Amino acid sequence: xxxxxxxxxxxxxxxxxxxxxxxxxxxxxxxxxxxxxxxxxxxxxxxxxxxxxxxxxxxxxxxxxxxxxxxxxxxxxxxxxxxxxxxxxxxxxxxxxxxxxxxxxxxxxxxxxxxxxxxxxxxxxxxxxxxxxxxxxxxxxxxxxxx
Numbered sequence: 154x155x156x157x158x159x160x161x162x163x164x165x166x167x168x169x170x171x172x173x174x175x176x177x178x179x180x181x182x183x184x185x186x187x188x189x190x191x192x193x194x195x196x197x198x199x200x201x202x203x204x205x206x207x208x209x210x211x212x213x214x215x216x217x218x219x220x221x222x223x224x225x226x227x228x229x230x231x232x233x234x235x236x237x238x239x240x241x242x243x244x245x246x247x248x249x250x251x252x253x254x255x256x257x258x259x260x261x262x263x264x265x266x267x268x269x270x271x272x273x274x275x276x277x278x279x280x281x282x283x284x285x286x287x288x289x290x291x292x293x294x295x296x297x298x299x300x
Contacts, residue, residue: 167293167297167298168294169294170257170291170294170298171258173294174253174254174256175254175260175274175284175286176254176274177257177294178290178291178293178294179274179285180284180285180286180290181283181284182284183273183283184202184204184208185207185210185282186198186207186210186222186240188210188211188212188220188240188244189239190209191235191237192227192235192236192239192240192242192243193235195222195240195243196227196235199227205224205287205289206222206224206271206287208220208221208273209221209240212241212244219248219250220240221248221271221273223269223271225270226243226244229243229245230242247267247269248273249263249264249267249269249272249273250272250274250275250282251274251275251286252274252275252276252277253274253283253284257294260272260286261291264288271285271288272286274286
C-alpha cells in the first residue's frame with residue numbers, strides 16, 4: 154500500500170532538531186502502572202492508548218523510583234503467562250531519564266548509545282516524571298521541524 158505524499162513543510166511552532174529541547178518533542182503525559190499490574194492490563198493500556206511504553210511507578214530496589222515496560226518488553230514476555238506476570242517483572246528495558254530542558258540532539262544520542270526507544274522526562278526541580286520522549290516523537294521533529 155502506498156500513501157499519498159504530504160505537502161506539509163513544517164510548522165511555525167515546531168523547531169528543527171538542531172534547535173529543539175526535549176520539551177519540544179516529548180509527549181507531555183506519563184502513563185503509569187503499579188509494579189504489581191498484570192501484564193495483560195499493561196498491554197491493554199498500550200493498545201488502547203496507542204503508546205509503546207508504560208512507566209512503572211515505585212518499582213523500588215537499587216534506589217529506583219521508576220521502571221519502564223516497552224512494547225519490546227511485552228514481546229519478550231509473550232510466551233509467559235501474561236495474567237500471572239507483573240509490570241515489575243517485565244520492566245527489563247534500561248530506565249533512562251532526561252530533563253525537559255536537555256538539548257534534543259543529546260537525548261537522541263543517549264537513545265542511540267543505550268539502544269533504547271524511550272526516555273522518561275523528569276523535572277529536575279520536582280523529581281517527577283512529566284513526559285516521555287520516544288523515537289516516534291523525534292521522527293515528528295525530523296518530519297516537520299523548521300529552523
